[in-house]
Amino acid sequence: MKHEGHVALVTGAGQGIGREYALALAKDGASVVLADINIENAQAVESEITDFGGSALAAHVDVSDAASVAALASRVEESYGHVHILVNNAAMFHSIRLEPQMSVSVEYWRRVFAVNVEGVLLVTQSIAPLIIRAGWGRIVNQASTVAHLGGSGAYGCSKLAVIGLTHGFARELGEYGICVNAIAPGIIHTDALLSLTDEDRRERVIAQSALKRKAYPHDLVGTLRFLCGEESAWMTGQTLVVDGGTVMPI
Numbered sequence: 354m355k356h357e358g359h360v361a362l363v364t365g366a367g368q369g370i371g372r373e374y375a376l377a378l379a380k381d382g383a384s385v386v387l388a389d390i391n392i393e394n395a396q397a398v399e400s401e402i403t404d405f406g407g408s409a410l411a412a413h414v415d416v417s418d419a420a421s422v423a424a425l426a427s428r429v430e431e432s433y434g435h436v437h438i439l440v441n442n443a444a445m446f447h448s449i450r451l452e453p454q455m456s457v458s459v460e461y462w463r464r465v466f467a468v469n470v471e472g473v474l475l476v477t478q479s480i481a482p483l484i485i486r487a488g489w490g491r492i493v494n495q496a497s498t499v500a501h502l503g504g505s506g507a508y509g510c511s512k513l514a515v516i517g518l519t520h521g522f523a524r525e526l527g528e529y530g531i532c533v534n535a536i537a538p539g540i541i542h543t544d545a546l547l548s549l550t551d552e553d554r555r556e557r558v559i560a561q562s563a564l565k566r567k568a569y570p571h572d573l574v575g576t577l578r579f580l581c582g583e584e585s586a587w588m589t590g591q592t593l594v595v596d597g598g599t600v601m602p603i
Contacts, residue, residue: 368544
């Protein structure tokens with residue numbers, strides 16, 4: 354229960370990786386705000402958490418909309434007064450199609466960046482003051498190993514921008530003792546992934562990895578717990594690649 358008394362906010366907490374992150378933080382004692390554009394999904398996770406005795410609050414948010422994010426911040430402030438942990442997980446994942454940059458539409462590009470990049474910016478700008486108020490904090494952004502690959506289209510470029518935001522916020526918030534880091538997963542088997550990719554492609558990625566097995570959301574939880582805890586107190590502005598040894602950046 355290392356986060357007993359802490360408040361955590363996870364965006365995109367209604368399914369997949371975000372759900373797994375939220376459950377882990379709740380099991381560690383945090384009161385978790387489950388922020389998602391699909392409120393029904395968030396409420397389902399809220400029920401999962403309360404069923405095992407945890408504390409959770411489902412909240413609607415469109416991370417690409419400044420007014421929606423401001424409303425979320427107001428609700429969190431009214432409910433808890435402060436925040437200790439922010440996990441920027443929400444993203445437009447269907448752009449994993451990795452469309453060619455020479456042919457992608459500007460409208461599609463802007464929509465991906467509005468969610469994946471501006472969403473991290475807006476949520477962090479709105480929630481960081483509540484973390485500063487708490488006097489202790491961690492921010493974890495969800496990047497991707499796709500950011501390290503060429504020809505990765507709007508999705509990969511957006512995740513590279515998230516790494517840039519991680520560096521910037523780490524510099525700006527460090528004086529308040531807030532550590533800001535990112536996790537860059539490889540291909541993680543979620544319902545969304547299975548609906549958007551074919552088995553042959555997934556098997557090719559697995560074959561290229563060092564560990565040569567499928568990865569699931571729970572494979573990222575240990576890294577999240579490390580970045581949200583005291584063990585990472587002297588680490589900020591970093592991106593941890595968690596992909597079974599598929600991409601090994603220097």
